[in-house]
Amino acid sequence: MEAVRFDNVKYSYREDEDTFAVNGVTLSIEQGEFVAVLGRNGSGKSTLAKLINVLLEPTEGSVQVFGMDAADPDLTFEIRKNTGMVFQNPDNQTVASIVEDDVAFGPENIGVPREEIGRRIDFALDAVGMQAFRHATPNRLSGGQKQRIAIAGVLALLPKIMILDESTAMLDPRGRREVMEVVKKLNREQGMTVILITHFMDEALQADRAVVMHRGEVVMDGKPEEIFARSDELETYNLTLPRAAYICKKLRAAGMPVGEAFTAEELAEEICRSLQKA
Amino acid sequence: MQIVAKGLTYTYDAKSPFAAQALRGVDLTIDEGEFFGIIGHTGSGKSTFVQHLNALIRLTGGSLQVGEFDLADKKCDLRALRRRVGMVFQYPEYQLFAETVEKDVEFGLKNFQKELSDADRASAVAEALETVGLDYESVRGQSPFELSGGQKRRVAIAGVIVTKPEVLILDEPAAGLDPLGKKELMELLHAIHGGWCKTVVVVSHDMDEIAENCTRAAVFEKGKVAMCGAPADIFRRADELAEMGLDVPVTARCARILRERGIDVDTNFTCDDFARKVIALWEKGGEGRAQ
Numbered sequence A: 001m002e003a004v005r006f007d008n009v010k011y012s013y014r015e016d017e018d019t020f021a022v023n024g025v026t027l028s029i030e031q032g033e034f035v036a037v038l039g040r041n042g043s044g045k046s047t048l049a050k051l052i053n054v055l056l057e058p059t060e061g062s063v064q065v066f067g068m069d070a071a072d073p074d075l076t077f078e079i080r081k082n083t084g085m086v087f088q089n090p091d092n093q094t095v096a097s098i099v100e101d102d103v104a105f106g107p108e109n110i111g112v113p114r115e116e117i118g119r120r121i122d123f124a125l126d127a128v129g130m131q132a133f134r135h136a137t138p139n140r141l142s143g144g145q146k147q148r149i150a151i152a153g154v155l156a157l158l159p160k161i162m163i164l165d166e167s168t169a170m171l172d173p174r175g176r177r178e179v180m181e182v183v184k185k186l187n188r189e190q191g192m193t194v195i196l197i198t199h200f201m202d203e204a205l206q207a208d209r210a211v212v213m214h215r216g217e218v219v220m221d222g223k224p225e226e227i228f229a230r231s232d233e234l235e236t237y238n239l240t241l242p243r244a245a246y247i248c249k250k251l252r253a254a255g256m257p258v259g260e261a262f263t264a265e266e267l268a269e270e271i272c273r274s275l276q277k278a
Numbered sequence B: 001m002q003i004v005a006k007g008l009t010y011t012y013d014a015k016s017p018f019a020a021q022a023l024r025g026v027d028l029t030i031d032e033g034e035f036f037g038i039i040g041h042t043g044s045g046k047s048t049f050v051q052h053l054n055a056l057i058r059l060t061g062g063s064l065q066v067g068e069f070d071l072a073d074k075k076c077d078l079r080a081l082r083r084r085v086g087m088v089f090q091y092p093e094y095q096l097f098a099e100t101v102e103k104d105v106e107f108g109l110k111n112f113q114k115e116l117s118d119a120d121r122a123s124a125v126a127e128a129l130e131t132v133g134l135d136y137e138s139v140r141g142q143s144p145f146e147l148s149g150g151q152k153r154r155v156a157i158a159g160v161i162v163t164k165p166e167v168l169i170l171d172e173p174a175a176g177l178d179p180l181g182k183k184e185l186m187e188l189l190h191a192i193h194g195g196w197c198k199t200v201v202v203v204s205h206d207m208d209e210i211a212e213n214c215t216r217a218a219v220f221e222k223g224k225v226a227m228c229g230a231p232a233d234i235f236r237r238a239d240e241l242a243e244m245g246l247d248v249p250v251t252a253r254c255a256r257i258l259r260e261r262g263i264d265v266d267t268n269f270t271c272d273d274f275a276r277k278v279i280a281l282w283e284k285g286g287e288g289r290a291q
Helices: A045-052 A073-082 A099-109 A114-127 A143-155 A173-190 A224-229 A231-236 A243-253 A264-277 B046-053 B078-084 B101-112 B118-131 B149-161 B179-192 B207-213 B231-235 B238-243 B250-260 B271-290
Strands: A002-011 A022-030 A034-038 A060-065 A083-086 A161-165 A193-197 A209-214 A217-222 B003-012 B020-030 B035-039 B061-066 B085-088 B167-171 B199-203 B216-221 B224-229
Touching (some): A002 A045, A002 A193, A022 A045, A022 A193, A022 A217, A034 A173, A045 A161, A045 A193, A099 A114, A114 A143, A143 A161, A143 A173, A173 A193, A209 A224, A217 A224, A231 A243, A243 A264, A243 B250, A243 B271, A264 B250, B003 B046, B020 B061, B020 B216, B020 B224, B035 B046, B046 B061, B046 B085, B046 B167, B046 B199, B085 B149, B101 B118, B118 B149, B118 B179, B149 B179, B167 B179, B179 B199, B199 B207, B207 B231, B216 B231, B231 B238, B238 B250
Parallel strands (some): A083 A161, A161 A193, B035 B199, B035 B216, B085 B167, B167 B199
Antiparallel strands (some): B003 B020, B003 B061, B216 B224
């Protein structure tokens, strides 16, 4: 089933101008896909995300979420319930002083019965591995833990799509790993559709599909490995290769017979093989 | 200004149930002229340490000398110290506050150098903005909140460098920027470094950034300096870093696997150098075969 469909969508932050933050995007995301969205700051990634859960309405074109038309005000609520969004700054997404109250905030707002809320908190905290912190105070947790609580708060609404808008940007490497593990698990085990906006190329490599945005348009769309193999094109959009791929490219340019490599392990493998051949 | 810390200790919320010892005896010397990196995971004490350097946190244990300033001395002239040791916090754009870019950038100057004439102040602001790559005339009257994320950060940095501090400390200056933005920011720091700014100290989680930019680096672990030296020497100890829960650059991970297979790549762990050394090994192998 199609989770998200964009048909020639344009969005402008200023009504009086012809500058579009999203400029004619046509895009289809299937249920269960894990899609990374790449692009420079200001390329329209976050605007795209906000159009999905109707935080913004398109200036032109149409957005559909699970077949529901985002332009229909009667469906706005239903769409938002199904599209959870996690933002960049963990400190801006905490509303309560106790973890379980924070997770309960969403379901309470949509009128979920009390007993059901308890079950949802259990489910959500288990899913992000934070059950042990149920009665803790969010402001004494690490950044990675806070983001996992933010994800749990979204999960408690039982969404079908999870959008992460640079949710790992403010975390240290350990926090980033924690969040990525949780996201991958949700995608694999629960079939959650994941849209991950990121500047970290190694995170994009963990997705099924990568979409590159440039000046409001989708300019590349494919498997992450395919995208990174088109390095010259990527460069024109001011994106960099994962470092292993960059080194690989240099080696190839010098005539070394190395194939594609995206991780340190793959790179070591390629170097080993070509040195043995020499 | 040379920075010398000896036996530095610090405890947050001392005498409360939440007391947490952040520094447990830090010994560290940063020489004038260095581009110094500070590594360590969250809670290792690195931010607590750098906040000592311009007395945002007052010394409570051990000794700290920053140039001629003795931070243990109660009569230490903090105003003079802070003018010469600039601090850029994490996500400094969150601290923008004024109506216009010009007013925001000149704020520090107005506080530190009250004697400056309007014309001198304006030219200092213009210079700071040009240094961070913004056009003074076109941004001076704009609200800082209308700028893009990358521009906001530049304005915030301009607000610190406008007083031309000799030591510039930056806590995760490139965090959250896109890859090109990161690269531009590091280039900006290198452009400042060596002029009026003698010493740069960067706190970073990005090991590749440290390998590519720093003369030396210190690894903080549990409130102490666990390693200190050239990035090449630090990243050669990849196993120990992994034990501390830290990442190592891609090049160091790759070099470690190659070493296990009997291939020694003698590199400083920047991508370009690593590629060069591997190519040299390959060419040598090729020659050997030709003979």
